[in-house]
Amino acid sequence: MELRHLVSFLAIAEELHFGRAAARLHLAQPSLSQHLQRLERSVGVALVARNSHEVRLTPAGETFRELAQDIVARAERAGQAARAAAAGRAGTVRVGYNFPAGQRILPATLTALHSRHPAIDVTMFEMRTGPQLAALADGRLDVAMVYGKPAATNLTSRLLLRVPLVAVVGREHRWAGLDRVPFGELAGEPCVLFNREQSSAMYDTIFSAARTSGIQLTVAEEVDDPGATAILAAVKPVVGFASALRGRLTDVRSPGARTTTVPLVDPVPILDLHAVWPTEHGPLVNAFLECLPPGAVE
Structure with missing residues (x-):
């Protein structure tokens, strides 16, 4: 049983006419009949x-x-996979991402990648910005999705998303239920922050907004796990910070949640989410980058 004979049979089955099937396959009709026989x-x-x-x-x-x-x-798929491998379009891309990227960027990107390049696999790692950039630098990641635009000359970046920061407070906090709070109201409020190495862009955005408001932040707690921020805010009278996307999952209005989020204004602290990759890279990374959606504002 030869593949070309199967192809000829399928053409006959679809056309139900030997002349049309032969013309479709660019064969003489006697040759088509011989394939079927x-x-x-x-x-x-x-x-x-x-x-x-x-x-x-x-x-x-x-x-x-x-x-x-x-x-x-x-x-046909086997042939496509072989051609993809020969062209460097088969293998695994290692991608780091943070919460907003996982919610807004990766689903559409992976759908497009699977459709265009089914021979490419993606291994994903959720990390904060600092650990992602460290993994990118030592070759453990091929693409990072991080807050801020790295200054390193051997890295290239592209803006994907602009995400506002919100305050995270417990349900008993005096801000709970407010539509918005001016950033300057954080003066004297005990805050939960994280080590700057974990996410320098987010850290600097928060302190830049404080300077613009003419206040100094009071850092009462320091935790490096985003989930721990919500836990502390739920049990202590402190204010944490989160992206608007992550904040929605910890909101008291969601079932089982013990915290709520409050938009910050005057100024609104905004984080830029970038895709970052080595300037020198291969076709696998190119294929992944081609599938990234256009930038947006959350």
Whole structure:
């Protein structure tokens, strides 16, 4: 049983006309008939019935058609995979991401990548900005999705998303339920922050907004895990910070949540989410980057 004979049979099955099927495959009609005869001898049953008035599939041909379609499709995918490997479009891309990227960027990117390059796999790691950039620098990541635009000359970046920061407070906090709070109201409020190395862009954005408001922040707690910020805010009279996207998951208005989020204004602290990759990179990274959606504002 040869693949070309299956292709000829499928053309006949779809056209139900030997002349049209032969023209579609750029074959002479006698050659097409020979392909069918050889296939039927190989299978051992008649697959096509024809007379001077019509061409139709036999019951055996109808059954055979579905399996033949699968065989031909698999052969085509095998060829595509081989060509992708030869062109460097097969393998694994290691991608780091933070929460907003996981919510807004990765789903559409992975869908497009699977559609365009099914031979490329993606291994994903959720990390804060600092650890992602460290992993990118030592080769453990191929692409990072981080807050801020790195200054390193050996890295290239692209803006993906602009995300506002919000305050995270417990349900008993005096801000709970407010529509918004001026950033200057943080003067004297005990805050939960994190080590700057974990996310320098987020850290600097918070302190820049404080300077613009003419206040100094009171750092009462320091935790490096974003989930721990919500836990502390739920049990202590402190103010944490989160992206608006993450904040929605910890909001008291969601079932089981013990905190709520409050938009910060005057100024609104905004984080720029960038895709970052080495300036010198291969076709796998190119294929992933081509599938990134256009930038947006959350």
